[in-house]
Amino acid sequence: xxxxxxxxxxxxxxxxxxxxxxxxxxxxxKYAGASGDFNPIHWNENFATSVGxxxxxxxxxxxxxxxGRYVTDWAGDPGAVIEYGVRFSxxxxxxxxxxxxxxITGKIEDKLDxxxxxxxLTARSAGEKVLxxxxxxxxxx
Numbered sequence: 411x412x413x414x415x416x417x418x419x420x421x422x423x424x425x426x427x428x429x430x431x432x433x434x435x436x437x438x439x440k441y442a443g444a445s446g447d448f449n450p451i452h453w454n455e456n457f458a459t460s461v462g463x464x465x466x467x468x469x470x471x472x473x474x475x476x477x478g479r480y481v482t483d484w485a486g487d488p489g490a491v492i493e494y495g496v497r498f499s500x501x502x503x504x505x506x507x508x509x510x511x512x513x514i515t516g517k518i519e520d521k522l523d524x525x526x527x528x529x530x531l532t533a534r535s536a537g538e539k540v541l542x543x544x545x546x547x548x549x550x551x
Contacts, residue, residue, distance in 0.1 A: 411486070411487040411488075411489055411490075412486075412487055412490075412551055413485045413486050413487045413490040413548065413549065413550045413551045414485070414486030414487070414551065415484065415485055415486060415550050415551065416550060416551045417521070417525040417526075417527070417550040417551065420518050420521070420527060420550065421518060421521075422518050422519065422520060422521055423517065423518065424517065424518040425515065425516070425517050426484055426515065426516035426517065426518070426529065427484075428513060428514065428515045429480055429483070429513070429514055430511050430512070430513045430514075431476045431479070431480075431511065431512045431513075431514065432509055432510075432511055433468055433472075433476075433502060433504050433509055433510045433511065433512060433535075434504070434509040435453060435466060435504055435506060435509070437472070438452045438453055438466065438468055438469065438472065438504060439453055441469055441471075441472045441475075442469070445469065445471065445472075447469055447471070451463055451466065451467055452466060452467065452468065452469050453466060454466070455506060463501070463503075464501075464503050465503045465504065465505050465506075466503070466504050466505075466506070467501040467502060467503055467504065468501070468502035468504055468510070468512075470498045472502075473498070473502050473512060473533065473535075473540055473541060474496050474498075474541065476512050476514065476533070477494075477496060477514055477531050477533055477541055477544055477546075478491065478494055478546070480514040480516065480531065481494070481516070481529060481531070481546045481548060484516065485548050485550065490548050490549050490550065491546055491547070491548055492526060492547040492548065492549055493545075493546065493547040494545070494546045494547075495543070495544070495545060496531075496533075496541045496542070496543060496544040496545075497541065497542045497543045497544075498540070498541065498542075499538075499539050499540060499541060499542040500535075500538040500539060500540045501540070502535040502536075502540055503535070503536065510535055510536065511535060512533055512534070512535050512540065513533070513534050513535070514531060514532065514533045514534075515531070515532045516529045516530065516531050516532070516546075517529065517530050519545070522547070524549065525549050525550050525551070526547055526548065526549045526550070527547070527548055527550060528545055528546070528547050529545065529546045529547075529548060530544070530545055531544035531545065531546065532544070
């Protein structure tokens with residue numbers, strides 16, 4: 411595949427459309443199975459609260475993956491991502507009934523050689539920033 415977004419059609423400072431990703435406990439159980447991370451803080455409310463957490467929390471890597479999904483959906487090609495990194499700054503708390511949401515926005519921060527751009531991401535849940543220093547370098551068409 412090739413990215414569907416064209417390098418010549420983006421500018422530094424351009425905001426990408428915001429997206430909201432719902433997170434339910436079943437998503438965390440599925441992620442635990444795929445990743446092998448069965449830590450009970452990610453699925454067992456009694457355990458999570460017994461160790462001082464407000465409730466079950468999403469895996470950090472699950473949250474990071476949603477940021478990656480945001481970028482690849484925008485670019486149109488998962489193979490277009492050259493580099494991706496984040497720092498975790500807060501937890502995504504996932505109550506049993508209503509679940510949670512992760513809202514992700516992006517902004518073109520730099521245009522590089524070879525049709526690559528740097529995208530600065532912001533990810534929030536319940537009003538708190540959950541990823542910081544989140545950046546992706548993506549090669550566009």
